[in-house]
Amino acid sequence: xxxxxxxxxxxxxxxxxxxxxxxxxxxxxxxxxxxxxxxxxxxxxxxxxxxxxxxxxxxxxxxxxxxxxxxxxxxxxxxxxxxxxxxxxxxxxxxxxxxxxxxxxxxxxxxxxxxxxxxxxxxxxxxxxxxxxxxxxxxxxxxxxxxxxxxxxxxxxxxxxxxxxxxxxxxxxxxxxxxxxxxxxxxxx
Numbered sequence: 001x002x003x004x005x006x007x008x009x010x011x012x013x014x015x016x017x018x019x020x021x022x023x024x025x026x027x028x029x030x031x032x033x034x035x036x037x038x039x040x041x042x043x044x045x046x047x048x049x050x051x052x053x054x055x056x057x058x059x060x061x062x063x064x065x066x067x068x069x070x071x072x073x074x075x076x077x078x079x080x081x082x083x084x085x086x087x088x089x090x091x092x093x094x095x096x097x098x099x100x101x102x103x104x105x106x107x108x109x110x111x112x113x114x115x116x117x118x119x120x121x122x123x124x125x126x127x128x129x130x131x132x133x134x135x136x137x138x139x140x141x142x143x144x145x146x147x148x149x150x151x152x153x154x155x156x157x158x159x160x161x162x163x164x165x166x167x168x169x170x171x172x173x174x175x176x177x178x179x180x181x182x183x184x185x186x187x188x189x
Contacts, residue, residue: 128146
């Protein structure tokens, strides 16, 4: 039998935070391994597949509805601690299931776009889309590189850009979902 450590946390808010973190990690690992704890997990995966609503958001919304009805039987203070626990659980669950695979969308505007384009394709092995744009102030036509990369590739991409054109204009944004060959981050249930 495996010994289970006991945590003695006296502060209720810290207990809610800690329990939320542990529950979120556990639930996320179960879902990432294509398992289920039963109940709301299955419904959340179905809603994710149909409406692209994140797993943690579905679970949080359902639990808030239950908490609303249960709050009449318990004190408001206990209900708020439960809400903190549920919120932290849902955020950690989202992080474990998709957040660690979060992709970055990158737009690069540079006069050296052709060389940056070649380097992304050859060194990062990522697809690139080159879009023709027009400067709003200058009116000059320019090429905009658009690519989607993993978080681990971001530092290498920045290095490539700095080496070729330190004055390039670069916009890096978070993605919610990415579908596609080799770069998609959606879980496959």
